[in-house]
Amino acid sequence: xxxxxxxxxxxxxxxxxxxxxxxxxxxxxxxxxxxxxxxxxxxxxxxxxxxxxxxxxxxxxxxxxxxxxxxxxxxxxxxxxxxxxxxxxxxxxxxxxxxxxxxxxxxxxxxxxxxxxxxxxxxxxxxxxxxxxxxxxxxxxxxxxxxxxxxxxxxxxxxxxxxxxxxxxxxxxxxxxxxxxxxxxxxxx
Numbered sequence: 001x002x003x004x005x006x007x008x009x010x011x012x013x014x015x016x017x018x019x020x021x022x023x024x025x026x027x028x029x030x031x032x033x034x035x036x037x038x039x040x041x042x043x044x045x046x047x048x049x050x051x052x053x054x055x056x057x058x059x060x061x062x063x064x065x066x067x068x069x070x071x072x073x074x075x076x077x078x079x080x081x082x083x084x085x086x087x088x089x090x091x092x093x094x095x096x097x098x099x100x101x102x103x104x105x106x107x108x109x110x111x112x113x114x115x116x117x118x119x120x121x122x123x124x125x126x127x128x129x130x131x132x133x134x135x136x137x138x139x140x141x142x143x144x145x146x147x148x149x150x151x152x153x154x155x156x157x158x159x160x161x162x163x164x165x166x167x168x169x170x171x172x173x174x175x176x177x178x179x180x181x182x183x184x185x186x187x188x189x
Contacts, residue, residue: 007048015055018045022056023064033072035065096146099139106135117177130166 008014018041025035038056042049056062109124109132116123124132144150 006046007051008046010047010051010055014045018047018052019056019059019061019064022061023068092146092148095142099142099146102135102142103139106132106139117173126166126170129170133166133169 010018021036022038022041025033028034036044038052039049041047042052109128113124113129113132123129
C-alpha cells in the first residue's frame with residue numbers, strides 16, 4: 001500500500017481563487033452574494049483541511065472578509081441613499097406640478113367668478129369662493145413643501161383668521177358690487 005494523498009495541492013493560483021471566494025463570496029444568478037465557509041471550500045476543491053485552515057489563518061482571511069463586508073455594506077447603503085434621493089426628487093417634482101395645476105384650476109374658477117360679477121350675473125356663493133381660496137392656500141403649501149421650504153407658518157386650517165379674512169373679502173366684494181350697480185358700468189377706482 002502506498003501512502004499517497006488524493007487531496008489536491010494548494011498552488012498559489014488556487015490559493016488566490018479560494019481566498020477570493022472566501023473573502024468576497026460569489027454572486028448568484030439572482031444577484032445575491034453567497035459566502036463560503038472554509039469547510040465548503042475544502043470539499044469544493046478537495047483540499048486537506050489543515051492546509052487550508054493554516055493558510056487562512058496565516059493570511060488573515062477572516063479579517064479580510066469582515067473588512068470586505070463592511071465596505072460592501074457601505075457601498076450598498078450609498079446606492080440605496082442615491083436611489084432614495086432620486087425617488088424623493090421625482091416625487092417633489094410631481095407634487096410641484098400638481099400644485100401648479102391646482103393653482104391653475106383655482107385661477108380659472110376665480111376668473112369665472114370675476115366674469116360673472118362683471119356681467120352682473122350670479123357669482124359663486126361664499127362657500128365656493130372659500131373653497132377656491134383654500135385651493136390657493138393648499139397649492140402654496142404643496143409647492144413650498146416640494147421646494148423644500150418650511151411650511152409650519154402656513155396653516156391651511158386656521159379657522160379664525162381664515163373666517164375673518166373671508167368675511168372681510170366678501171364685504172369688500174359686496175361693497176364693490178353695490179358701487180358698481182349704482183354707477184352702472186363706469187369704472188370704479
